Amino acid sequence: MRLVSALVLAVSAFALLSACSPAKPKPAPPPPIVSVVTLRPMPVPITTELPGRVAAFRVADVRPQVNGIILKRLFIEGSEVKEGQQLYQIDPAPYQAAYDSATATLMSADAQARRFKLLAAANAVSKQDYDNALAAALRAKADVETAHINLVYTKVLSPISGRISRSAVTEGALVTANQPTVLATVQQLDTVYVDVTQPSSTLLRLQREADSGQLERNKAGETPVHLVLEDGSTYPEAGTLKFSEVTVDEGTGSVTLRAVFPNPQRLLLPGMFVRGEIEEGVKRDAILVPQLGISRDQKGSATALVVGPHNVVALRVLEADRAVGDKWLVTSGLKAGDRVIVEGVQLAQPGAKVDPQEDRPPEGSAPGRPQ
Numbered sequence: 001m002r003l004v005s006a007l008v009l010a011v012s013a014f015a016l017l018s019a020c021s022p023a024k025p026k027p028a029p030p031p032p033i034v035s036v037v038t039l040r041p042m043p044v045p046i047t048t049e050l051p052g053r054v055a056a057f058r059v060a061d062v063r064p065q066v067n068g069i070i071l072k073r074l075f076i077e078g079s080e081v082k083e084g085q086q087l088y089q090i091d092p093a094p095y096q097a098a099y100d101s102a103t104a105t106l107m108s109a110d111a112q113a114r115r116f117k118l119l120a121a122a123n124a125v126s127k128q129d130y131d132n133a134l135a136a137a138l139r140a141k142a143d144v145e146t147a148h149i150n151l152v153y154t155k156v157l158s159p160i161s162g163r164i165s166r167s168a169v170t171e172g173a174l175v176t177a178n179q180p181t182v183l184a185t186v187q188q189l190d191t192v193y194v195d196v197t198q199p200s201s202t203l204l205r206l207q208r209e210a211d212s213g214q215l216e217r218n219k220a221g222e223t224p225v226h227l228v229l230e231d232g233s234t235y236p237e238a239g240t241l242k243f244s245e246v247t248v249d250e251g252t253g254s255v256t257l258r259a260v261f262p263n264p265q266r267l268l269l270p271g272m273f274v275r276g277e278i279e280e281g282v283k284r285d286a287i288l289v290p291q292l293g294i295s296r297d298q299k300g301s302a303t304a305l306v307v308g309p310h311n312v313v314a315l316r317v318l319e320a321d322r323a324v325g326d327k328w329l330v331t332s333g334l335k336a337g338d339r340v341i342v343e344g345v346q347l348a349q350p351g352a353k354v355d356p357q358e359d360r361p362p363e364g365s366a367p368g369r370p371q
Helices: 002-020 093-121 127-153 200-211
Strands: 033-038 042-062 068-073 086-090 155-157 162-164 184-199 215-217 223-228 239-244 254-262 273-290 302-307 313-324 327-332 339-343 355-358
Touching (some): 042 162, 127 155, 184 200, 273 313
Parallel strands (some): 033 355
Antiparallel strands (some): 042 184, 042 273, 068 086, 086 155, 184 254, 215 273, 223 239, 223 273, 239 254, 273 327, 302 313, 302 339, 313 327
16 A cells, blocks of 8 residues: 555656646748749840831832823733733834824935935035935934834833733823823832831940940841731741931831742732841840749839859849840840749748759750740
8 A cells, every 4th residue: 555655646746747848849941942944145146026007119110101092901900910021002004104294204304314415525505405304304203213212102002011900091091191090000019028117225335344344236138027917927038228317207106027928829918017027236245034924013023033152042133125036135134144933932031041943944945036
């Protein structure tokens, strides 16, 4: 009985001592794991998308050069015509008669000039009479040439090769020389112009970047241009930027750029709206940041969380110039070597420690064209 009592007292004392001893502190939680991307500079082609319109490479308005009645129309409206192909026939009868009359006058004047030459040599006529006969023969020759030209002009020919418009006149219509109304219009479409407009502010920014060495601009005549059509499809043929306008439009504050495109399928038509993607040049040492790593604050400014020394998170305010595929082209706020958090952003807070793990992009991924 005494042994049992002693055992109970010992157990009670041990339990009392255990209750009075302080509890061990719980271990601190590990820092959250986040995925980071270490920024590295790389060359990036700078592409600007601009609105534009298609224009024919050459345009020729067909007008009559003599008066008369249209006897025939010798083309199919909307078809392809060749340079020098006859389009209309104006009534040639009065011009043929004028040509025949001038030819007869020339024959008579030539004969008289030859007779006067012999008489002048024999001193039968004066030198002045011979000169007058010779001048009359030359005038008659000029009249024949004029009559022949007018006769040729009764055949209205195409000045260039291209696609012809609808006809503004029909057979039986009276036309006059140099009339304001065109008979038809021929447009060369195997090659076309695309005129796009660029804000002058963008042009100045690109010029500053080129002068500072940040942008390696393409040479004149070597800048490639790509087209996006109205339905969103991409035009298969690439064009070349030829020149930019020397003046700024006062109404829009923009400069017109002209590119030349091959158009073998006649897919591009004058007046069509397109969007031109112009490769302005290559930006050396560009900083590209995945879009997952950039957010916006309440003011709308672009921000990113960066893992600094001792794995402490810092908030950076930056400037994002444009999208390049699934990345942003950052012009300020970040530099090469910065580690930007792209996953686990909700677990990271500025000033807190994190466990950064380098994010590995898929193999073969490459920056797209800046938009």
